Amino acid sequence: MTLYRQLLIVVLLIYGGLLAVVFSIEIGNTRSYLSEQQLSDVNNTSTSLGLSLSPYLEDEDVIGAESVINAMFDSGYYQQISLKLFADDSLIDRRNTRSIDGVPEWFTSLELFQPSAQEQVLTSGWMQLGELKVVGHPGFAYLQLWNAMVDLAKLFVVGYLATVLLLMRALRYLLKPLEQIQQQAKLIEQRNFGQTIPLPHTQELRSVVGAINHMSDNIAQQFESQVQEASALRQxxxxxxxxxxxxxxxxxxQSKSWLAESxxxxxxxxxxxxxEAIHVRDGFSARDEFIHSVGELFTAYTQQQQQLVFARISNLEFAVLAEGFDQQQLLDLAEEINKDLLSRLATWKQYMxxxxxxxxxxxxxxxxxGExxxxxxxxxxxxxxxxxxxFSLADVEHTHIPRSQWKQLLENTISRQSLAYKAQVVNFIHSDKVLHHELFTTIEVDAQHYAAGQFMPAVEQFRLGAQFDQMVVEQAARALQQDNNLSLAINLTLSAISEASFLAWxxxxxxxxxTVAxxxxxxIPETAxxxxxxxxxxxxxxxxELGFQIGIDQYGRNLNSLNYLSRVKPNYVKIDYGYTAQALAEDGDSHFLSAICRAARNLxxxxxxxxxxxQQQVELLSALPVDAYQGYVAPPQRFTLND
Incomplete structure (x- = not known):
């Protein structure tokens, strides 16, 4: 139960108890007053009636005495008026046995009032004429007490409800800082840092809110420093x-990752x-300026074509990795690079x-x-x-499928919904739990098997990613509905997630x-x-928000900052193979792998x-900040997605 509810219940119980005490005291006072009023009324009636009857009794006028009694009985509300005449032992008796309207029977059965009675002997000098008895009827007292209770109860109920509403608003206002602290704690748990809570006026809560804000800022700074440390180490x-x-x-x-994937x-x-000529003629500054401009050019290439990797591997040499390119694409890339570089050389072209x-x-x-x-x-x-x-192209054997055939093959596969699948388990290192099974796609045509690494470049080139991913996602969702013990991870293509229509779909x-979220x-590839x-x-x-898991593939592949982690907040990241290979090598270095893993683990x-x-590599990874693993230690298995 929340603190708000606890405080509300406690205060309302105390307030309700106080109202109940006040109510009972007020009703008790009213009851006493009505009892005294009834007794006084009976006494007054008995005295006045006795004075009125004495002359009639002295004259032995029984009819006159009876008329006086009837008039008094009808003018008031009495339970009984009786007169016993001593002269002949006759009795004049009037009684009222009716119950009063407007009062519940259960209320009158509580016997809160006893009938008030007054008896007196009527005399004339020393002669006793008769005995008069007047008994008041408690019905009127019950009616007044009941009406008083109803009116007071209405007043108290209205006041109680008004107090409840005011108390709820007051408590919400006073406890708002605590609610904000709770929300801040949830944000910290969800890896959202740096949001400041306004300081409340309450002194005790003011210090708590200040401490929470300080803690949030510190965590944000620690994460930022971890990211900067990992980025600086990588750079x-x-x-x-x-x-x-x-x-x-x-x-x-990057080459190891490329060779391992496709x-x-x-x-x-x-x-x-x-x-070197620029260096000899114009010095270090001109040389570095030119190299920096070349770096900017190649960086622009990678932003436009994310399957390209550029690196400076020596003083004069640069290396290019063109993933998924065929011969013609590679030749076109060489022509484009030559054209762009010549345009940047300006006056330096005359040197060579x-x-x-x-x-x-x-x-x-x-x-x-190496080869x-x-x-x-x-x-x-x-x-x-x-x-x-x-340029010169090394002698190659033309064994690749032409791009036009890839396009036709992919379009046929998508239209026929004829993909084949394999699934590879992702296990946790320090427990027997399974994170999920990653889904791999293959195309099988005429006894030929084409892995995703062979045809995915064509999927990206021909902008078929949205259609391809829609087919895979729909089939995987239906399979999850049929098997409650299954969990799947699906890789989305860059061309698909770049389309607003696909994201909306x-x-x-x-x-x-x-239900399968x-x-x-x-x-999603980190490049995105x-x-x-x-x-x-x-x-x-x-x-x-719907409950689906989000993962980042090829984590750490790019040299850019890892600050995107705090924005995207993925559930898991799959480390780029280059870091794993470097850490697991015989004389490997695990510092870089540990640095990028700590940056993720902090979130x-x-x-x-x-x-x-x-299994030996699994044991080596268990000493590093790595949570789970996948690979040929548990190879992909044939997997069927039933329609």
Whole structure:
């Protein structure tokens, strides 16, 4: 029971008890007054009637005496008037046995009033003439007492109700700071910090509110410092200070994540030989200025095409990771980069006839990043030997499906609702509980199996994400309705969540399937939060209010600040594989993984490691701030979504 209700009940009970005491005292006083009034009235009646009867009795006029008694009996409200004549022992007796109207029988049965009686002997000199008896009727007293009780009860009830209303308003006003403290505590629990409660006038509550505000500010500052520490640590380890791009270590980490997820695409090495010429002719400042402008250009590329990764891996060389690109897209990218860089060189172009060269390579089989970089470096060397042109493409076997065929295959799959699924369990490290099962999609055509990593680049390129995700989400929701023990996480595509119509559809569908909300999670790539997206975040807030889980995939992949966590407030994050691979390596470093995990844990966000291959790695992760894991230690299993 709330403090407000407790105080209200206690005060009302005390006030009600006081009213009951006052009511009983007032009724008691009224009863005593009516009893005394009745006795006085009987005495007066007996005296006046006796004086009136004496002359008739002296003359032995019985009829006259009877007329006087009748007149007195009819003019008042008496229970009995009787006269016993001593001369002949005759009796004149008048009685009233009627009950008074307007008074409940149960009330008169309480016998609150006893009939008042007065007896006297009528004389003439020394001669006794008769005995007069007057008995008052208590009905009138009952009527007056009942009316007094009803009127007083009405007054007290109205006053009590008015007091209740005033007391409720007063208590709500006085206890408003406590309600605000409760709301602030809930906000802190929900990882919302920094909101200040106005200081109340009550001195005791004023100090409590001040302490709560101070605590909230401190927690917000601690979280901010943790985020800044994690960001600074990542930038120190993975960011080139001059260009603002990632460094070689960052590129290797991103490459590991790419190879672990899809491995479809290509790598390019870009050598800006003109950097050294600028340095020799114009000095360090001009060189760094040019490198910084190149970094800004490449950052703009990544914002426009989120499947691109740029890094400065040496003094003159930059590396490009083009996830999901085919040969033609890679060649078009090289032409675009060359054009944009030449426009930025301005007067520096005169320093060198060919200011940049590029080596390109497509991943065809199962090459690792070392083999791809070696091939790209060889292509870069070949480009330097060319008399014309600025790039060279490493020899590749054309085994990829053309983009046009991918589009047709995807459209057919969506129209036929013919996706195949696998589900991989996500287990908690320190308990036997399961977080959920992540849903993976595959396309099966003519005994060929295409994993999501192979066709998802085409889904994004052809803007089919909204249709694709609608199909997956609807089928998953129906499966959850059929199996109450199932929990699923669904990855949403970037192209889908960038469409307002899809977000509106998703919220509407979530309302229809709210019964499965606690067992359904939506995973959003971290890239979606590099820039503030109020429409997306508002939709996620709506889903969260309905009870659905929100997760962030590829957590920590980008070098941007982690401050978006406090805005988005996800239920869990799935750590980018590059950090996990670095921590689990034989001579690995877990500082970076721990730093980004602590930033999430401070907001009570569950952290999930991906691509965990064996139980030994699970044991290594148990010593780190990681809550859950998934990977080939528990490989994906065939999963059927029944229509």
């Amino acid at each position: 120190q380890a993975f960011q080139d200070s001059v260009s603002g791009l990632g460094n070689r270590a960052y590129f290797i980490n 491995g479809v695409g290509g790598v390019a090495l870009l050598s800006l030989d003109i950097i 006839p060919r200011p940049l060269v590029m080596g390109l390579v497509l991943r065809q089989k199962d090459e690792n990043i 791809l970089l070696t091939a790209a470096d060889t292509a870069l060397h070949n480009a330097r030997e060319l008399r014309e042109g600025f 998703l919220v509407e569908l979530a309302q229809q399937y709210q 606690s067992r359904m999670a939506f995973e 939060f590099l820039q503030e997206n109020t429409q997306l975040e508002a939709s996620l807030d709506s889903l969260r 009570q966000i569950i952290t999930v490691a991906q691509r965990v291959e064996n």
